[in-house]
Amino acid sequence: MIMPSRIMGVALGLWAALAPPLAVAGYVETPAGQAFVDEMVRQHGFDRSKLEIWLSGAQRQSSIIEAISHPAEHTLEWREYRRIFIKPARIEKGHAFLQAHADTFARAEQELGVSRYIVAAIIGVETQYGEYAGNYRVLDALTTLAFDYPPRSTFFRKQLGEFFLMAREQELDPTVLKGSYAGAMGFGQFIPSSYREFAIDFDHDGRADIVNNPVDAIGSVANYFARHGWQAGGPVAEQVTATDYPPSLFTEGLAPKLTVADYKAAGLVPKAAASPETRARLMRVQAEEGQEDWLTYPNFYVITRYNHSQLYAMAVLALSQALAQHPDKARG
DSSP states (O other), X not given: OOOOHHHHHHHHHHHHHXXXXXXXXXXXXXXXXXXXXXXXXXHHOOOHHHHHHHHHHOOOOHHHHHHHHSOGGGGOOHHHXXXXXXXXXXXXXXXXXXXXXXXXXXXXXXXHOOOHHHHHHHHHHHHTTTTOOOSEEHXXXXXXXXXXXXXXXXXXXXXXXXXXXXXXXHTOOTTTOXXXXXXXXXXXTBOHHHXXXXXXXXXXXXXXXXXXXXXHHHHHHHHHHHHTTOOTTOOOEEEEOOOOOOGGGSOSSSSOXXXXXXXXXXXXXXXXXXXXXXXXXXXXXXXXXEEEEEEEOHHHHHHHHHSSOHHHHHHHHHHHHHHHTOHHHHHO
């Protein structure tokens, strides 16, 4: 009997919510688990017994379901978001990280064209420079979401496959790697598919290790930005005078749709050195002192490709600016 997809989703959701941690056999004995193993053996040549051992050891984590179902950051305003990420301690740690890896940051700037302060800010926002890379076993996180979270099971089943491929390629043990509740890993918190596509061996030791190697992590974050169209030396965003701009200037989505010329024609005069045809996007946030309006440029949009949130991009921008205020501390 084939259940309608809607009924199946409800049934799976109830089972996931009520089921206790799986016994020794684990996910490998479920129909979905067996189908996953079959696919990895057929398409990628994995050893069936190894996959079955890994899946049988994976543990369902109810806290992961709760975390992904109710992400706290979705309820925050910019003033609250900023308080979390822009703190003196994080800035000082950023200066120390920049100084400790000054040669690597300089090479990333030269070879990949991405500001050292943006790369450092990403690593600072994501993991406080490697201090908090996540306490969940990636295997547990991805299997829980792949098999017990119907709303995004297709996506996370793909990530589980990418995870095993990544571990094989980088000669990493998939049973010990730790990361976030969504299976993101390392200094820059790459999900497995991003790891495979954008992580690079920046110290040329034969492995792209962004979990333990800060050199590879710095190069990989810079590579991610370069591959997503970062414009070296280009503007990111600027605060503009808050006024009653026409609603048409606030376009939907994160991608910039209007041009600098469009905003100038409406009376907004940007200070950044951007050509009239440069795409831009006006956004409004709630700061400590009240409403703020910002004009963002393509580089800001690139930051949102790392995390699809304008507040996240604002945090990265603000931290990068704080780090750049004292370049002597960063360069040693």
